[in-house]
Amino acid sequence: MLYTRRNPTCAQAINSTVLGNLNVTKKTIFTVHGFRPTGSPPVWMEDLVEGLLSVDDMNVVVVDWNQGATTVIYNHASRKTRKVAIVLKEFIDQMLAEGASLDDIYMIGVSLGAHVAGFVGKMYNGQLGRITGLDPAGPLFNGRPPEDRLDPGDAQFVDVIHSDIDGMQYFKCDHQRSVYLYLSSLRENCTITAYPCDSYRDYRNGKCVNCGISQTESCPLLGYYADNWKDYLRERDPPMTKAFFDTAEEKPFCIYHYFVDIITWNKNIRRGSITIKLRDKAGNTTESKINQ
Template identity: 45%
Template sequence: IEAGESCDNFTDLDLTHCFVGTTLYVRLLLYTRSNLDCGRELNHHHLSSQPLFSLSRPTAFVIHGYRPTGAPPIWINHIVHLLAEQEDMNIIVVDWNKGAANLNYFTAVSYTREAALNLTGFIMTMEAEGASLSSVHLIGVSLGAHLAGFVGANLKGKIGRITGLDPAGPMFTRATPEERLDPSDAMFVDVLHTDMNSFGLRGAHGHIDFYANGGADQPGCPKTIFSGKSYFVCDHQRSVFLFLCALNRTCTLTGYPCSSYSDFLDARCLQCETFKPASCPILGYDVSPWRETLQQLGQTKVFFSTTDALPYKKLMYRVDMVTWNQYLRWGVVYIRLHSGRNVTEARIDHKLLRFEQYTSTRLLAQFDEDLQHIQKISLRINTGNVIGPRYKIRLLRVRFTPLELPERPLMCRFDIIMEENIEVAFRPLPCGSRL
């Protein structure tokens, strides 16, 4: 960048603009590896006049959503830098803040079609000058996800990829596929859901849909209105932060194909045979290992759980138990892993489990911390029985299989007698031996 040249920054509006209402004006801010901190506004019609823009590089468009306060999104700078790390590309921030910044959400919704036409025209200019549509990737947040879908539909689904981060729900819940983001809008559509019961859209809208923690309530987000603004936006914004973390490669968030989150929690979906030779799909930029399979499958839903803060990843074990007890008991299970002074606990309490004579039970145990050398495991089965005698529960075998970490050893223990509601601790053994 020449000394003395000024940068073009994202439009910064304030609340007065939102009260009065803004009329749509779309700016395209270009960032490349050579101008990561200094955006350059592109002319919609003359690409050749911008030397930093290269038609031979792939192009990613970043499209924000509704901006009720008019302030620039706090994550714009992060996403630009992280995308530039993935590969050498043109990164274009689609600034439609004049249009998205309105206290009236319906006005912003009505502008999405117009903004999409504007962006479609620009991409058609790119194509006319020699760019390939298959190298175009639209990343849309909330309302921006539907805007990306409209652009894709205008271009007959020929663009390479659309990533929808928690597509907006309000005004789109009864929309037909033509009126919202859907898999026909691009050659590949991946969607992440984090707030389906409020600002996000329910259902499945891509070739692959990732549902974080079931897609609705995110851990660490406030549960009551007394927390002010974050009560409204925390779950919805989590989609952006999970995606940024995945781009940063600090979060390896693996999605398990499943029909529902409760089936996933019930340990019914812990295999990924469909995706051989690759493993389960991982959230993020590089989808090449799964892309073909997912395009053939049509629509795939995948589920994962996260912790409440960076790096969001949970440590997961499949736990197989064989119980042998005289009386049928129902209960929830608490498992603790101990490594030195560190302890991490998994609570498998989303529903009551059945323990009876000679039954195999498979559980999914998810821990917030990754402890490596496990010296002790403690186990408690809570039945809620507080009156009368405590029943004994005998475990003929319990086996811990680490998921996503094939290099870690399997841990077993045989013949444990425990009482309901009382914690029992044991040293895990390698599964080959019974000593």
């Protein structure tokens, strides 16, 4: 189902023989949903399409494999992922024949859809422009070799947001939290900064505040603009990183980070407290007290 700025709300049905209004000279984003045990369409899909079209003039192709993904037996749905990938390759091959470039193809896969994207990327030897995996499905994929799951080598740039555990927690709503975090990156003034770090403990202890680069450069941003950091990743060996972040409890999830370093001038023990107060441009204030 094709959406463009010419038809942002009413999809045009397309396939490998009928590309419709798809403009092969523009970026094309494929969105691939995951396991749908109840058969209901993803509630976030309309927001994702709208958000993507708001940031760039592109083709947004919603991959509807709901008939294959709808089953209460997860194993049955997972076995369909490679078949979906083959259909998508036929479609992309036709795009390439019409003049499209692999550099301009970007796949966003959710849950099982992340592995669908990975299988497509493998068939093009990792030459797709980008793949984003949003909470890639764990059961039947964790611990598998790279050819059986989404892998960092499946595209020129691969980014993954992990916001949930799998298994018994699968049916909880937080399995889709990564989608809403991605959506927040499409809104103005709502960037979520991630901090490269070896462990979550080190991150929480403030040991990873400068991203390993000069203070004048931005840390990687979560979501749509994560690929702005790919030039820095190329300088790493291997060219990949793991980064951590904090969010607010509800939409739009973005928060600001401040690092406060307090240095005492002597070693004498003193009783008391330190209060830190922050005020924004609108005059709103918040404070935190450190008791000793």
